[in-house]
Amino acid sequence: MKELSKTSIDYYILPNKIFCSMAGMWPIDEKSSTLSKLFAYFRLIFGLTAISSVFVPEVMAIVSNWGDIKILAGVGCVLTTVGQLLFKMIYLIARRDKTYRLSNEIRDLWNSSDDPKERQSYEELAYWARNLTIIFYSSCMCNVFTFTIAAAFDYFTIEYNISNAEKSRHLPFEVWYGTDITASPRFEIAFICQIVASMICAAAISGLDATFMTTILHVCGQFKLINTWISNIGIEINIKPDYPRKLEANLIRCIRHHQRMINVVNDMNNLLTPIIFMQLLTSGIEICLSGFALIDNGTGTDLLKFASYLTSMGVQLLLWCWPGEILVQESLEIGHVIYLNIPWYNLPPIYQRQLCMMMIRAQQYCSITALTFQTLSIHTLTAVFNTAASYFTLLRQMQQA
Numbered sequence: 001m002k003e004l005s006k007t008s009i010d011y012y013i014l015p016n017k018i019f020c021s022m023a024g025m026w027p028i029d030e031k032s033s034t035l036s037k038l039f040a041y042f043r044l045i046f047g048l049t050a051i052s053s054v055f056v057p058e059v060m061a062i063v064s065n066w067g068d069i070k071i072l073a074g075v076g077c078v079l080t081t082v083g084q085l086l087f088k089m090i091y092l093i094a095r096r097d098k099t100y101r102l103s104n105e106i107r108d109l110w111n112s113s114d115d116p117k118e119r120q121s122y123e124e125l126a127y128w129a130r131n132l133t134i135i136f137y138s139s140c141m142c143n144v145f146t147f148t149i150a151a152a153f154d155y156f157t158i159e160y161n162i163s164n165a166e167k168s169r170h171l172p173f174e175v176w177y178g179t180d181i182t183a184s185p186r187f188e189i190a191f192i193c194q195i196v197a198s199m200i201c202a203a204a205i206s207g208l209d210a211t212f213m214t215t216i217l218h219v220c221g222q223f224k225l226i227n228t229w230i231s232n233i234g235i236e237i238n239i240k241p242d243y244p245r246k247l248e249a250n251l252i253r254c255i256r257h258h259q260r261m262i263n264v265v266n267d268m269n270n271l272l273t274p275i276i277f278m279q280l281l282t283s284g285i286e287i288c289l290s291g292f293a294l295i296d297n298g299t300g301t302d303l304l305k306f307a308s309y310l311t312s313m314g315v316q317l318l319l320w321c322w323p324g325e326i327l328v329q330e331s332l333e334i335g336h337v338i339y340l341n342i343p344w345y346n347l348p349p350i351y352q353r354q355l356c357m358m359m360i361r362a363q364q365y366c367s368i369t370a371l372t373f374q375t376l377s378i379h380t381l382t383a384v385f386n387t388a389a390s391y392f393t394l395l396r397q398m399q400q401a
Helices: 007-023 036-064 068-092 094-111 116-157 188-237 246-296 300-341 349-363 378-400
Strands: none
Touching: 007 036, 007 116, 007 188, 036 068, 036 349, 068 094, 068 188, 068 246, 068 300, 068 378, 094 188, 094 246, 116 188, 116 300, 188 300, 188 378, 246 300, 246 349, 246 378, 300 349, 300 378
């Protein structure tokens, strides 16, 4: 495989491409061969089938054990996450044209500057996005290992005898297939199938959510680039008194790029708003259920797997809220940089008006929202955890009743 240059966007999005491709969710290159396209569609169908093989039996497990809060918590937290994933995949497939256009726009924005110092404005955020993608995937795979190890540990530590050998078996993820699968070899086949399906789920969840995070951070980097351009304008004005001849061209570049980024943020909102709404709506539920399962299960293996799961859910929510906070701050920063770094009071009136218009527009910050009423930020993170705590209190009261 050819080594990618660190100045190329493909280097920074390579982890996203690998993880999304495992489930067939990466945009297909139009120049790809027919065989490559068919293989991508096969991965997509296989991925949806594998994910459904976890989702449907877990729904059946909840229905068949309705009223058992312990099973509701243990199965429900995983079911909520898998349900989120299915919704995201189906929604993105339905709006694949919009997804492809946004992907191409992000690629095109990467070449907004040829100056290595200016490119550092967005390469730094792209670097963080790349590392966080790998960290989140590791966190998701850790859940696969802990759930598998917990099931395998219980399997190998039971005392084999006629009375309890079969009853003590359980799969990594509690499901109901409509029939008894505790006997060999059906149990072993189901065990392996669950491991494969959970690995695909982990890759798809980390790939899609990290790609959304990466997209937002790349847009944040472009706002940071505008701030760099504006700061450079202020430096040039102070050094070269005859700079105004070149000032007009640089100001027009900043204004046009700012307007372009506003349009890109609007396109992102148009695409991601339903996904973010569903994510925020259900995150409180999955955090509540995983926290309840963590406290309600006293055995060491169950504590390990639900502690790992709760940590991953917190990381997942942070991947959404942290880039949203940066986007708000970087878009607001444009007005501050203009006011503080450019001696606008010494410029001709025409340039003062242009800078004034940019400052006024920057006061209306850009943000990613969930159906126009919830802005992604660190405050959103605390709000979801507060909601999860309220659900948790209600669940404890139901258990004690």
